[in-house]
Amino acid sequence: MHWQPKRQAALSLHTQIVTWFTDNIRSGDFPPGMKCPPQRVLAVQFGVNRSTVHTAMEELQANGLIESIVGKGTFICADPWQALLSQPKWQRYIDTSIHKPNMDTIQLINDYEQRSDMIRLGTGELATTLLPTASLEQSLAHITLSPRALGYSEPQGSIALREALCVHLQKRGIHTTPRNILIVSGALQALQLIALGLLERGSLVFHEEASYLQSIHPFQSAGMQLLGRRLTQIDKPSMQAMLQTRQGVCYVMPTLHNPTGYSWSEAEKQTFYTMCQQLSLPIIEDDVYEALQFDGTSIRPLKANDRSGHVLYIGSISKALSAGLRIGWIVAPEAVIQRLADVKMQTDYGSSALSQAVVTHWLTSGLYDASVDTLRQQLQQRARYTETLLHMYLRDVASWQSPTGGYYIWLRFHEPVIQKSLFLQLIQRGVLINPGYMYQPNDFHHIRLSFSYASEAELKTGIQLLSQLVNEALLSPKKKRPD
């Protein structure tokens, strides 16, 4: 193999590699069943980055020419001829399609989360030990299904669940009717529906400076522009100027914000709401962590005081009961709900009737509230323990606010050490983190440290290792400079 792709050629390096492989297979030089060299070897031979080889091999695999067998390696397919003749160029289809791929860092996190031996310091999910699996399994015996439930859903979702939610939401100070509620498959779907059903292409989506919204793509994939702002100290004239030519919407989490865990004060909420009223600017209020305030639910949502129908309110049982049930809701003016219900029916014909029946049972039987009470205490204990570890291992290099609920501590390192290289080093050592740059471009100061997922032992090992690698990075600043 003395061939190398040409850097000055019209075709990209990986396409040249794909073409070279394909030619060799067609000519019979690389016969069916032949084992390919490992990617790192090919990278050296071709004089290219390993990621270039990886991309080429993915395309060859998509084209049906090579196949990977776990634990054995990569081989030329047994019957590549058929594929050579006619197969659709799947990789081209993928590359030119509409939806953005997940950020590279997030795809890596998704992949490594499948491995049971990783310590997951960033996971925004409850540990299996915190999930009420046994009670949920037992409760299934008490679920009554109406025959209608097994058919296609009503457009807005189960009426029994919407009625139960009206009662539930009163505890949050929200007084609403079933006609103002749409059941969705989790908060992320709520954002998708709003993007497709309420906003025009080119709309501006304002969010807080560090925001969960940066790590997902419902709005960007629909052609909207994200703008991070300090929304509680907003520069109103500049927003007003932008909104004269573009439609806009604000996405906020005033209660237990993801990733920071902070909550807004009453004054901040009032200022923000008044500004949105003056600008006629709709508000998307994401309230999925509300049940997890350690002191009960003392902080009320914007929606509780929304007298002018500005707020599209999003809630969910994913954070306090089970993410796997995939049930959330939107509360909004009726015309908005009807529009979003129509789009939802066109998207997936409604959410799982079974999940809806289970959530209805848990809300109306009191199981939900009891379970959340327990969970809140457990999370508070975990938060305290995690803070103890932070004091032990990271107090000299980082600072943080004590969490008042939820899953997260927004850990700020004094130096910008949370680079992608550190993220990758930690993966090699078996630890997964959610770096700040997932939530705010070029933020290399923060980690979203989650105390909801890893065990106490894992938290200790993980934070110790994090401390060690951060201190090494601080001691060798030259490493960060290119040669």
Next chain:
Amino acid sequence: MHWQPKRQAALSLHTQIVTWFTDNIRSGDFPPGMKCPPQRVLAVQFGVNRSTVHTAMEELQANGLIESIVGKGTFICADPWQALLSQPKWQRYIDTSIHKPNMDTIQLINDYEQRSDMIRLGTGELATTLLPTASLEQSLAHITLSPRALGYSEPQGSIALREALCVHLQKRGIHTTPRNILIVSGALQALQLIALGLLERGSLVFHEEASYLQSIHPFQSAGMQLLGRRLTQIDKPSMQAMLQTRQGVCYVMPTLHNPTGYSWSEAEKQTFYTMCQQLSLPIIEDDVYEALQFDGTSIRPLKANDRSGHVLYIGSISKALSAGLRIGWIVAPEAVIQRLADVKMQTDYGSSALSQAVVTHWLTSGLYDASVDTLRQQLQQRARYTETLLHMYLRDVASWQSPTGGYYIWLRFHEPVIQKSLFLQLIQRGVLINPGYMYQPNDFHHIRLSFSYASEAELKTGIQLLSQLVNEALLSPKKKRPD
């Protein structure tokens, strides 16, 4: 109320009505709590269509200025001032947003299906008496939930379900691996994911002349162009010419097609597949009715002979077990599945874990196969009974093929009598149909008659009434001409 909107004005009629109402509310002429005249009265006063008044009232309601109280009427809101000052113009947001609204006829069908007194001759869903509600409820007691199941899903869905599907799909002649399967929330979501994750804007989506695809909008809303063709007798050169400048894909249902109920012959499938190979054209094969072939499953899918990875195969339990569970699957080359899984994770973080656990249990325990066997017989009986009615009431004005499975008879009227006016007349008499023009623009010859939903008594009453109105329409041809 002597005011009338001006037909020659720059603003549309309904916007003039909205402005007029708003001005009167602002001035205090229409005080809070005032009852508005009924829409039909307003239509006469304004000299406009009732639908124009309806649109205006919807916008006023969305703007928070009026409210409807069921059984009482429409009123000026108790506190319209706040709304007047600042409320977002929701109707404008809706009108300028991306996703297409459902076709007017379909929105009407969705609305009227919520009423229990309608006879539903078009519903593509199982009657509640055909659903295995009791066994499904009982089976819940046997569901075992792994603690992981209650958290967020693996990107491709439950591995247990994907393994069960590999076994299940072998009966269809499809030999695949869990890595080639993505679990989705029903077949419609599969189409959404393919639209967003594989196709570029402007792609051509070929489908059969009458097609279910015309009644939904996943592709059109993503900027793709639908083209109805007789795909089994295709004009290859013209397709080739179109595909030189545009990306393309074919959407087909070779087994028990929706809406016609027809299945392709082996020769038709072979011809079509070969053409797609020659054009390197991917195939979306929608196989959701496969389990409902009256003679068992004698017709094999294209996917069973897909040696070159052309076919994206879509299946579901919605038609043979329960639509409310919202579980379907895609089988495709691995690179395609990984891409679609990534988009799905960005769309809704996976399908209901509970629904997935239930479907796994039903597939592996044999409950599914047993239930489908019974269902098939029941559907066949219903099909026979429906044909008897057609012979009695419609044989002189319409023709049809005997169904070999599924839910539908594609009833063809000799004259183009299935106009929107007939559809509306039938609604007024309590009968809902799915007219042919939902599936093929300007098709006024067909009805998709469903024998899966209405009871025998309802089928009889409904078909009698259909016969009566069709015959009336045939006798008064002048009615169809404008005056």
